[in-house]
Amino acid sequence: MEERYQKQFREILNKIVDYNPNADLNFLQKAFDFAYEAHKGQIRLSGEPYVVHCLEVANILADLKLDYITISGGLLHDVVEDTKVRLDEIEENFGAELANLVNGLTKIAELRLESREDRQAGNFRKMLLSMSQDLRVILIKFADRLHNMRTIEHLPRKSQVRIARETLEVYAPLAHRFGINTLKSQLEDLSLKALDNNAYREIENKVVLKREEREARLQTVIEPIQKELARLGIKTWVIGRVKHFYSIYHKMKTRNLSFEEILDLTAVRIITLRVEDCYHALGVVHSIFTPLPEKFTDYIASPKQNMYQTLHTKVVGPDGVILEIQIRTRDMDQRAEVGIAAHWHYKEGEAGPDEVGAHANWLRDMVAWQLETTSSTEFMENLKIDLFQDEIYIFTPKGKLITLPRDSTPIDFAFAVHSEIGLHIIGAKVNGKIVALNSALHSGVTVEIITSPNQKPSIDWLKFVITSRARSRIKKYFKDAQFDQSVKLGLEIIDRHLERLHIKKVKDDLEDVALSFGFSTMKSLYAAVGAGDIPAQNVVRKLMPPEADAPPHDNVFVRVMRTLHKGSKGVRVQGFDNLMFDFAKCCNPLPGDKITGFITTGKGITIHRTDCRNIERFLGDPERNIEVEWDVDRDSNFNARIRIIAEDRKRLLLDITEAIYSFDINIAALDMKQSDAMAVGDFILEVHNLTHLVKVIRAVRGLKGVVNVERLDNIGDEDLLVEVSSTSSAKNSVKI
Numbered sequence: 015m016e017e018r019y020q021k022q023f024r025e026i027l028n029k030i031v032d033y034n035p036n037a038d039l040n041f042l043q044k045a046f047d048f049a050y051e052a053h054k055g056q057i058r059l060s061g062e063p064y065v066v067h068c069l070e071v072a073n074i075l076a077d078l079k080l081d082y083i084t085i086s087g088g089l090l091h092d093v094v095e096d097t098k099v100r101l102d103e104i105e106e107n108f109g110a111e112l113a114n115l116v117n118g119l120t121k122i123a124e125l126r127l128e129s130r131e132d133r134q135a136g137n138f139r140k141m142l143l144s145m146s147q148d149l150r151v152i153l154i155k156f157a158d159r160l161h162n163m164r165t166i167e168h169l170p171r172k173s174q175v176r177i178a179r180e181t182l183e184v185y186a187p188l189a190h191r192f193g194i195n196t197l198k199s200q201l202e203d204l205s206l207k208a209l210d211n212n213a214y215r216e217i218e219n220k221v222v223l224k225r226e227e228r229e230a231r232l233q234t235v236i237e238p239i240q241k242e243l244a245r246l247g248i249k250t251w252v253i254g255r256v257k258h259f260y261s262i263y264h265k266m267k268t269r270n271l272s273f274e275e276i277l278d279l280t281a282v283r284i285i286t287l288r289v290e291d292c293y294h295a296l297g298v299v300h301s302i303f304t305p306l307p308e309k310f311t312d313y314i315a316s317p318k319q320n321m322y323q324t325l326h327t328k329v330v331g332p333d334g335v336i337l338e339i340q341i342r343t344r345d346m347d348q349r350a351e352v353g354i355a356a357h358w359h360y361k362e363g364e365a366g367p368d369e370v371g372a373h374a375n376w377l378r379d380m381v382a383w384q385l386e387t388t389s390s391t392e393f394m395e396n397l398k399i400d401l402f403q404d405e406i407y408i409f410t411p412k413g414k415l416i417t418l419p420r421d422s423t424p425i426d427f428a429f430a431v432h433s434e435i436g437l438h439i440i441g442a443k444v445n446g447k448i449v450a451l452n453s454a455l456h457s458g459v460t461v462e463i464i465t466s467p468n469q470k471p472s473i474d475w476l477k478f479v480i481t482s483r484a485r486s487r488i489k490k491y492f493k494d495a496q497f498d499q500s501v502k503l504g505l506e507i508i509d510r511h512l513e514r515l516h517i518k519k520v521k522d523d524l525e526d527v528a529l530s531f532g533f534s535t536m537k538s539l540y541a542a543v544g545a546g547d548i549p550a551q552n553v554v555r556k557l558m559p560p561e562a563d564a565p566p567h568d569n570v571f572v573r574v575m576r577t578l579h580k581g582s583k584g585v586r587v588q589g590f591d592n593l594m595f596d597f598a599k600c601c602n603p604l605p606g607d608k609i610t611g612f613i614t615t616g617k618g619i620t621i622h623r624t625d626c627r628n629i630e631r632f633l634g635d636p637e638r639n640i641e642v643e644w645d646v647d648r649d650s651n652f653n654a655r656i657r658i659i660a661e662d663r664k665r666l667l668l669d670i671t672e673a674i675y676s677f678d679i680n681i682a683a684l685d686m687k688q689s690d691a692m693a694v695g696d697f698i699l700e701v702h703n704l705t706h707l708v709k710v711i712r713a714v715r716g717l718k719g720v721v722n723v724e725r726l727d728n729i730g731d732e733d734l735l736v737e738v739s740s741t742s743s744a745k746n747s748v749k750i
């Protein structure tokens with residue numbers, strides 16, 4: 015091996031030992047030797063041997079003070095992708111942990127897609143998936159990209175543009191999301207240099223030209239602060255520095271300003287030893303310079319989504335120019351630079367917030383939801399909202415700050431506070447006033463969420479929620495609910511078939527059948543039958559004793575006819591009179607609703623609304639479904655359930671009941687609950703027909719303070735059709 019590479023590697027080892035005396039140096043040496051051998055003879059476009067790239071990547075990771083496994087991963091990151099080495103050899107030599115890292119990196123690299131949008135979405139998806147195994151994968155990928163960007167001038171122009179764009183659109187925002195500011199600004203500056211070299215040079219020159227003047231001006235800010243802090247005995251470091259070039263460029267572009275018009279080129283940063291000193295220092299700054307009202311943000315008490323912690327304030331500087339001042343502890347400063355990488359640091363000092371926990375949560379939400387999203391465009395749109403959009407800051411009633419993407423709704427806020435709150439939200443107040451659940455929130459407001467244990471998410475919420483967290487939780491809720499319902503239905507269908515064929519149900523047999531269809535549990539088999547994916551006959555056929563004669567065809571309808579007896583009137587069934595029937599509790603049909611009959615063995619016919627969720631699967635099934643029509647007297651009554659949500663106030667119930675009685679409607683039952691300042695009332699009303707009900711709903715909606723009135727049907731899963739009550743003098747049936 016050439017001595018200069020060995021020497022370069024020793025320098026990296028020294029760096030590592032400095033921050034982590036316990037690092038396994040033999041392991042690192044072995045990884046380096048392995049990478050050197052594997053890449054032997056390979057030359058980069060820069061003309062350098064390939065192993066230089068491996069060393070540089072490891073060096074960047076050592077600058078982030080990462081653990082020796084990650085740095086070894088940096089040394090070996092390209093061997094499986096670019097050499098003959100196989101993954102199992104890595105595992106054999108270095109163990110599963112390192113092999114996993116290399117595998118994650120190889121998966122990212124394998125990606126080749128056609129359109130730019132697809133490629134970008136694909137890259138993100140792959141990255142999210144491999145990261146979700148081990149977040150260190152992305153750290154190595156960042157280091158890899160950073161070195162590639164540093165040497166990008168050796169590539170053909172077309173590749174330069176493609177890679178620089180991808181860096182700006184994918185890698186830099188991700189680095190920001192993980193709080194790794196030092197990588198983010200380097201990646202952005204290098205991308206700018208590749209994409210718009212003239213602009214980059216211009217900014218660079220101007221920053222250098224005005225340096226002395228700028229530094230002199232900064233001193234007039236820094237000195238008085240330093241003096242006063244020293245007098246109070248608070249140990250701090252006060253630094254003024256120029257923002258990175260890309261952020262200057264971005265500001266010039268988006269606000270259409272010239273370089274000279276950008277006044278806040280510099281930011282002053284005060285670094286303290288202890289958290290309480292931050293607040294002392296803030297007091298000192300505000301006593302020397304006039305603060306801009308409402309321009310103070312406490313990210314220490316309420317960290318940003320990417321775990322960034324700092325006090326931000328804006329003051330009027332000595333020359334009347336607005337100046338941004340940031341105050342944080344040394345540990346916070348370190349975390350603001352390296353973000354999630356801090357988790358793998360050799361631990362010292364105060365414990366920070368749970369970086370990995372918070373990032374892993376975000377990642378889990380993203381992965382869960384990206385698995386459900388099939389369109390690249392939709393995926394990228396939503397990801398961009400999550401990564402690129404401006405943040406807004408919302409307070410809980412207790413004063414906690416929650417950070418959300420712009421245009422978030424009360425529902426996003428509720429899910430950000432807690433999933434349970436999101437799943438049961440019925441209303442929201444912004445600064446004390448009730449707002450619609452789909453309204454966009456603005457920074458600085460206090461949001462109070464009103465929940466009810468009976469409330470469930472609405473599928474409509476998906477049309478306006480912004481955050482991936484809310485979206486994935488709502489989708490999961492509906493998926494789970496649907497699954498449970500399918501299981502119930504599937505179980506019922508199979509039982510019914512078995513009963514009809516007089517086959518005894520044996521658990522072991524059913525388990526075998528489930529296996530034969532490729533399901534690991536009976537529940538999944540029931541769900542598939544319930545969802546209509548597998549016909550019940552196919553399941554039952556497998557349960558039939560081989561020699562048994564098929565029972566004579568016995569149409570359910572024929573048997574229902576046999577059990578007929580005089581029932582109540584109210585509907586007509588295919589021209590028959592005197593059929594036994596009952597109204598389904600799940601959808602409580604009213605004259606005016608479209609209805610259909612559903613044959614229940616031994617129990618007659620149950621009348622459902624045609625839009626009832628419980629019978630969707632059976633509509634058109636000649637064995638169970640039967641046409642029916644209304645046949646009612648004008649003044650017969652039917653029960654209908656409604657739910658009223660209103661701001662609680664004096665006389666509320668009185669006004670509601672008066673409105674109802676004015677339509678000559680009897681209230682059969684009512685259940686009114688208070689939840690914070692909201693009242694939720696469930697009413698059972700005796701109405702003549704649908705029009706009658708619609709009229710009263712409209713009237714109640716017009717009452718003061720009423721937020722919503724809706725007809726309740728298919729609420730909950732408890733009213734599956736099989737459980738519909740017996741028909742003898744059913745209370746829902748119509749007497750004439």
Ligand code: MN
Nearest residue numbers: 067091092158
């Ligand atoms: Mn590489």
